[in-house]
Amino acid sequence: MREALKEAGKAAQEDEVPVGAVVVHKGKIIARGHNQVEALKDPTAHAEMIALTSAANYLGNKWLLGSSIYVTIEPCSMCAGALVLSRIKSLVYGADDPKIGACGSVTNIVINKRLNHRILVKKGVLKEECSSLIKDFFKKKRLK
Numbered sequence: 001m002r003e004a005l006k007e008a009g010k011a012a013q014e015d016e017v018p019v020g021a022v023v024v025h026k027g028k029i030i031a032r033g034h035n036q037v038e039a040l041k042d043p044t045a046h047a048e049m050i051a052l053t054s055a056a057n058y059l060g061n062k063w064l065l066g067s068s069i070y071v072t073i074e075p076c077s078m079c080a081g082a083l084v085l086s087r088i089k090s091l092v093y094g095a096d097d098p099k100i101g102a103c104g105s106v107t108n109i110v111i112n113k114r115l116n117h118r119i120l121v122k123k124g125v126l127k128e129e130c131s132s133l134i135k136d137f138f139k140k141k142r143l144k
Contacts, residue, residue, distance in 0.1 A: 004070045007034040021047040023055035025067040031055035048079035063087040072130040074101035080109035090120040094130025
C-alpha cells in the first residue's frame with residue numbers, strides 16, 4: 001500500500017485526484033498507476049484502469065489470475081467491474097469511498113454472487129493516510 005500511496009502522490013503533483021494503484025503478481029509489483037483523468041482528458045483514466053492495463057500487458061494475458069491490486073481508495077463501479085473482468089484474485093484498499101465506492105460502500109460489485117468471478121477484499125489498510133491524502137487535496141481545491 002505504501003507503493004500505491006507513492007503513486008497517489010504523483011497524481012497529486014500533477015493536480016489529479018490523488019489515487020494510486022499497484023498490481024502484485026507472485027510477490028512482485030508488475031504494474032503501477034495513478035489517476036490521469038485530467039491529463040489524458042479521459043474519464044476512464046483511473047489509477048486502477050491504468051494499472052490493470054499495464055499488468056495485462058506485462059503478463060501478456062487479459063486475465064490477472066493470482067494477482068492482487070492495492071489501491072488507496074475504494075474502487076468505483078467502473079474500476080470494480082474491470083477488476084471482476086480481469087479475474088484478479090484480491091483487492092486491498094485504504095479508504096472507503098462513501099460517494100461512489102463499489103466494493104461495499106454504495107454497492108458491491110466485487111463479491112456479487114450473480115457475476116462469474118468474485119474477489120477477496122481487504123479494506124482499511126493505511127486508511128488514515130489514504131483518506132487524508134484525498135481530503136487534503138479537495139480541501140485545497142475548495143480554497144482556490
